[in-house]
Amino acid sequence: MTTPSSQQRLRDMMLVRRFEERCAELYGAGKIRGFLHLYIGEEAVAAGLLPALGPADTVVATYREHGHALLRGVPARAVMAEMFGRVSGCSRGRGGSMHLFDAERRMYGGWAIVAGHLPVAVGLALADRTLGRPQVTACFFGDGAVAEGAFHEAMNLAALWQLPVLFVCENNLYAMGTALERYQAQPDLVLRARGYGVDAASVDGMDVEVVAAAARDAVERVRAGKPFLLECRTYRFRAHSMFDAELYRGSDEVARWKQRDPIALLAGRLRTRGQLDDAALAALEQDVAREVEDAVSFADASALEPIEELTRHVMAEVAP
């Protein structure tokens, strides 16, 4: 695997941002329904982390995973078609926004029971270990997951069996609308991992270059055969979902965090280094906008699955 340039990471984050801004508009237009959890503000975590993985590694993520799917290489067309519930979607439209799967790219969801996918990630790593494969499973989850029993059981199992799982905690400071210090007696989440014998580090999740460096180091440790937890301190700029009046936080707090917008942060740094100018930035903007618009057109033109197929994909079509 090759390490992407900073320009590439900037484009990655811009793609995710643009994609989701369009999703919000399309939600308003009724093209996308159900829950829609935007990752806007948190893009540096996926953009910093995912390129550190190889193609045979496995990604397991939450219901706020549009960015993870896109940056894992799932085509924007397939992701957008999934949002539209079309049969050309990456999960045939059966999953929607919260359940993006692409087996070929080892994007293994898209899970929407908070922390329920952590034991699954442990099992994926157990399979790799048992079959002698050198793969890593990267498991993303939010700070809210740390309050679930499944987090603790998964930490213990991963440490006890020394399994190659990289736990990536996207700490955006809120479990839906409840602030971390209002639901955790010990808000230092890294201590939770260390308590189970899982090595852990905490980094600035708004700075993609910091995340990327930490990710390289963490993946190396995990590939050597030990679980690791990387906490990325980040912030969600938008509401939890489309049904959130954001009564639990002040606009001043949101504004403060927006000063550290991961895209602006990297773009500013690249300008200072002389690696980006207005023309290059405009070209990138155009480029991602084109990719997103192409995905929207594709999704809109895609067919719905025939109702006759309703009960397919429940059990394998060849019984034992």
Add this chain to the structure above:
Amino acid sequence: MSRTTYREALRAALAEALERDPRVILMGEDVAAYGGAYAVSKGLAERFGRDRVRDTPLSEGGFVGAGIGAALGGLRPIVEIMTVNFSLLALDQIINNAATARHMSGGQLGVPVVIRMATGAGRQLAAQHSHSLEGYYAHVPGLRVVAPATLEDARGMLATALRSPDPVIIFEHVGLYNLEGELADDAGAVDLDRAAVRRPGRDVTLITSGGSLGKVLTAAEQLAARDVEAEVIDLRTLRPLDDATVMASVRRTRRAVVIDEGWRTGGFAGEVVARIAEQAFYELDAPVARVCSAEVPIPYPQHLEQAALPQVEGVVRAAMQAVGRG
């Protein structure tokens, strides 16, 4: 033929599975060093090693979830849960993850995990180790649910379950582990699709599964002594239900009693009765009856526990009523 027990038949099936396929692992609480809470896996850790016969912490959600992940990752895990009551701690994993992964991935992923658990009452283990919650699982699309009631099925269901690309839940009734009998030396894989007629008869159909089969067969003998020939159907697979075998029998006998150790209200027996009403109503000569557990958490004292469960006398009484001689 050789003399064996239900427990030994299960163990032979596990050993064969571990022997045949390196992707098979057995994991659960006390399956290795202790030999299994019901001694089913005794000796397997010594034979196959602690990596393939793996003790787990008391973390049902965690290790069932890990079994699901391991299945997604290419293993063929057999996960043992000590008892059905403990499986409630893993209900999230089984229902929200195992049963949905294929569907919400649009058919891309399958979860070929086998989850075995003890179920049922009769050993005075009181209200947190004795329930029959098979119906909870039989309710859920995406799962296959089986209940071996015989030595042949104890020996043969596992191999077929391991070939399933989808999750299979195997319910082993605690009252059956010591069941003894003759088993063919070449006993092997059996189907997981069909109900079995365990005793043919023309007067009334008795439909049951798992731990109640023995009681129902005894009831059928007592009925025969009173000139009532009962046909006994062992459902074997609770999901998907083999309607065809049930309806074929009911259409002949025109009478049916469903015997289920679960509770009556909202229970599995109600599902069987409803299907008979939907598919064979005009061929019935009597209301379909149910013999279920009393609506009480299973009590500890033996006399109360036995009073709470379906018993031979209750089955005989219900069958006599169905044939108009009650």
